[in-house]
Amino acid sequence: DTGVSQDPRHKITKRGQNVTFRCDPISEHNRLYWYRQTLGQGPEFLTYFQNEAQLEKSRLLSDRFSAERPKGSFSTLEIQRTEQGDSAMYLCASSLSPSGPEAFFGQGTRLTVV
Amino acid sequence: QKEVEQNSGPLSVPEGAIASLNCTYSDRGSQSFFWYRQYSGKSPELIMSIYSNGDKEDGRFTAQLNKASQYVSLLIRDSQPSDSATYLCAVSPDSGTYKYIFGTGTRLKVLA
Numbered sequence: 001d002t003g004v005s006q007d008p009r010h011k012i013t014k015r016g017q018n019v020t021f022r023c024d025p026i027s028e029h030n031r032l033y034w035y036r037q038t039l040g041q042g043p044e045f046l047t048y049f050q051n052e053a054q055l056e057k058s059r060l061l062s063d064r065f066s067a068e069r070p071k072g073s074f075s076t077l078e079i080q081r082t083e084q085g086d087s088a089m090y091l092c093a094s095s096l097s098p099s100g101p102e103a104f105f106g107q108g109t110r111l112t113v114v
Numbered sequence: 115q116k117e118v119e120q121n122s123g124p125l126s127v128p129e130g131a132i133a134s135l136n137c138t139y140s141d142r143g144s145q146s147f148f149w150y151r152q153y154s155g156k157s158p159e160l161i162m163s164i165y166s167n168g169d170k171e172d173g174r175f176t177a178q179l180n181k182a183s184q185y186v187s188l189l190i191r192d193s194q195p196s197d198s199a200t201y202l203c204a205v206s207p208d209s210g211t212y213k214y215i216f217g218t219g220t221r222l223k224v225l226a
Contacts, residue, residue: 031211031212033212033213035214040122040218041218041219042118042202042204042216042217042218042219043158043202043214043216044216045213045214045215048211048212048213056213091157091158093212095212097211101163102148102160102163102212103212103214104160105157105158105159106157107156107157108157
């Protein structure tokens with residue numbers, strides 16, 4: 001499979017625990033994006049990387065959230081001290097800059113905080 | 115705050131009819147416009163992209179852009195039950211950066 005891969009697909013955690021999600025982009029794509037989608041809403045931009053550099057972070061990305069993309073390949077998104085409001089689908093997308101015509105989305109990680 | 119507005123629906127059309135989905139955006143400097151389709155529990159998949167005023171056709175899909183009115187639409191001809199999904203309008207501030215601002219999506223139901 002050469003698409004964007006996310007792991008795990010589902011995660012249930014207790015409030016206050018830390019969780020980490022992984023995204024493997026399409027291999028030649030140098031840009032990687034994280035979005036969050038809650039039920040009935042469109043995805044909201046969180047952050048994006050070009051290679052290993054994190055170029056922009058949304059105000060939505062509180063101090064409890066951190067994202068990394070070491071070596072410019074896969075990326076991780078960590079949420080510390082999870083809250084019930086963090087329950088959402090976390091989507092990763094990748095694109096080829098500057099000529100790529102679109103961003104391709106992974107299947108997402110559904111997080112449920114209980 | 116930059117916004118993208120869509121009617122959440124559901125929009126119900128009979129099989130074979132034309133479905134018309136609409137979207138308005140607030141940032142006049144937006145450069146790139148996209149329609150994504152999202153089936154329940156799945157990730158968004160690109161249907162159409164459009165960058166300049168006018169119409170762009172791809173098979174049964176036509177995207178229309180009017181930057182002066184800050185309006186973008188998607189027409190689906192000969193609608194099929196398999197088109198039943200949520201259609202997300204996405205706007206990007208520049209070409210090449212997919213830091214999308216999404217609308218809430220319009221749920222389309224095609225009735226057999």
